Amino acid sequence: MTTKPILPGDGPIEPVEFRTALEERYLAYALSTIMNRALPDVRDGLKPVHRRILYAMRELRLNPEGGYIKCAKIVGEVMGDYHPHGNQAIYDALARLAQDFAVRYPLVDGQGNFGNIDGDNPAAERYTEARMTETAALILEGIDEDTVEFRPNYDGRVEEPVVLPAAFPNLLANGASGIAVGMATNIPPHNVDELCAALLHLIKHPNATIEKLVEMVPGPDFPTGGVIVEPRDAILEAYKTGRGGFRVRARWSKEDTARGGYQIVVTEIPYGVQKAKLVEKIAELMSDKKLPFLGDVRDESAEEIRLVLEPKTRVVDPVLLMESMFRASELEVRVGLNMNVLSAGQVPNVLDLRDVLWQWLEHRIEVLVRRSTHRLKKIEHRLEVLDGYLIAYLNIDEVIRIIRREDDPKAKLIAKFKLSDVQAEAILNLRLRSLSRLEEVEIRSEHDKLSKERRELKQLLKSEELQWEHVSNEVKTTREAYSKKTAIGRRRSTFADAPEVEVDLATALVEKEPVTVILSEKGWVRTLKGHQDDLSKLDFKQGDALKRAIKALTTDKLVLLTTNGKFFTLEANALPGGRGHGEPVRLMIDLEENHDIVEVFVHDPSRKLLVASTAGYGFIVPEEEVIASTRKGKQVLNVSEPDEARVCVPAEGDYVATVGDNRKLLVFKIDEVNEMTRGKGVILQRFKDGSLSDVRVFKKSDGLTWVDSAGREFTLAWGEMRDWVGERAQAGRVVPRGFPRSNSFGPRF
Known part of the structure; x- marks a missing residue:
């Protein structure tokens, strides 16, 4: 069988440029996705599928105080009348509205298996039942009072609401997420008590700043709780721009x-x-x-x-x-914030916190005006009827006569008593039992009551101030219902600062215990448990003696300076225990035979050190720069033989004191010493003969201290050391009386 080719002129075929056709069709698809699927309306915070589910449940009279019905029935109603999409998509949306771990304020009260936080799916729709929650009823409140616009459904059989009245700030309270074409939205849930506080402030101060609003709405409030560790300035910036994120921890x-x-x-x-x-x-x-x-x-x-x-x-x-x-x-995630919503149900845009709150308030004002106008029309119609009743009661006999005798009683009544068509129709429909005296009293009472309500409604519609007061009272009522004192209203997520912790695997698995590190003159090292004060009973090899005893923790690093100007690093927990004489340090570091250890101390990364050589040269180095990563050490102080590294002391103070083998002392400002990471340094004190013996950094207010051979401490006050104060690189003067013969200030660390 051959197929006849389609030729030009055969039927209604129009040539269209492929690019044009693709652009038009893709644009139509994109707009449909943005408007009718992915983005929520800023007014009620709902996407079309959620709005249709709630409206269908209301039409099925699934009120919070009523009974449950099968979700399959609800899904069928939504799909058949309002949402012509797959039943699974509708049921997934319905089930999510019932999950208290997914929605901060659930809109559906589910009965049965609606899934869990483990990620298990809900049971099939034929097994589960549902009804609306009080929150959903609040969102729908007043929908039958002409508060919102309606439009024909997809096939024109029935009508559906364009938006819901939303007496509940649902967009921020429950949040939303969705991906459209070329844009997305992600709004985390918030606490209603806090939102209401911000709304009341905004009503009172329409020009309120976002900084002030963020004081009342400090951040999201997730249904699963957690701890928000995002910095305050980042949260403020997110609410200002409508874009950002929040770090949430378990x-x-x-x-x-x-x-x-x-x-x-x-x-x-x-x-x-x-x-x-x-x-x-x-x-x-x-x-x-x-x-x-x-x-x-x-x-x-x-x-x-x-x-x-x-x-x-x-x-x-x-x-x-x-x-x-x-x-x-x-256990820590980043929850994004992208407040991309539909303003007035038409315009997709990214709003800041103030705009979202304000547009909801404007919607509530519009709902109030429409509701009041609708009520006013009802009252005026009823008053017109009541006026007709009163005329009938005053002329009851004549009214009865006309109804009984006249061929066209309606026209005769209108002509006789100057009634409207509505009034005449109402009189003709009166029951005989309503013609009692008691009924007349009730009508007059109802008339007075409705007349008063009409006056109030007219005042309300004329006064913007009264309208805002009415909306403010509605917000206060909502706030009371969802107060933080209630089970549903209490804040679940809290705020905290993330601790600044460096994850160091080497020390993290080491038990933190006090130890005393013993270094001998010949370079043998060991550790004793605890911080030992009495070291007189320590045993050393023949001809050896104690050089340094350092109180440390097993998690500490030990820093060693050697005579060649190199620094080495040892882990305290890696040192041999107290039994025996320990082990030679030279087995742990690559130290040449002709060099020796000058100083050993516990590493403090926040400290600075002053290092100096026997030639009198030195500089200040940050202690974190002297840490060696290998056993070869790190060259910091450059020395040339026969000079050696002689001193390493903490650079904590404002003055430096240097003393040489020639027993000459010099004091000068620490500012005169350069800070470097490696080098020879600058001359600290000049010597004609001999070399540098010791250095001490001190505070002017504390004075210069030293310890003599008997362990006694002496302090030279600032007023007494003027003879020795000078500038760096001078020769100094002979030390004061009582200065130790060892030409040393005593312990350095």
């Missing part, structure tokens, strides 16, 4: 276990994280050896979340363990 606590151990218990996980996948991911990271501090993870959750994390060893700091967990797993 909430955890430390529980002590037997034998001095502990475990971490996680009770809240970040918003949007599925617990089962989180545990699975942590276990995977452990097997990949990417969580060196973690020994085990267990999920002991029942109704409440309880994840147990066990450290690899009890010496691991819990804060350090959790910081490593936050960096590697979804």
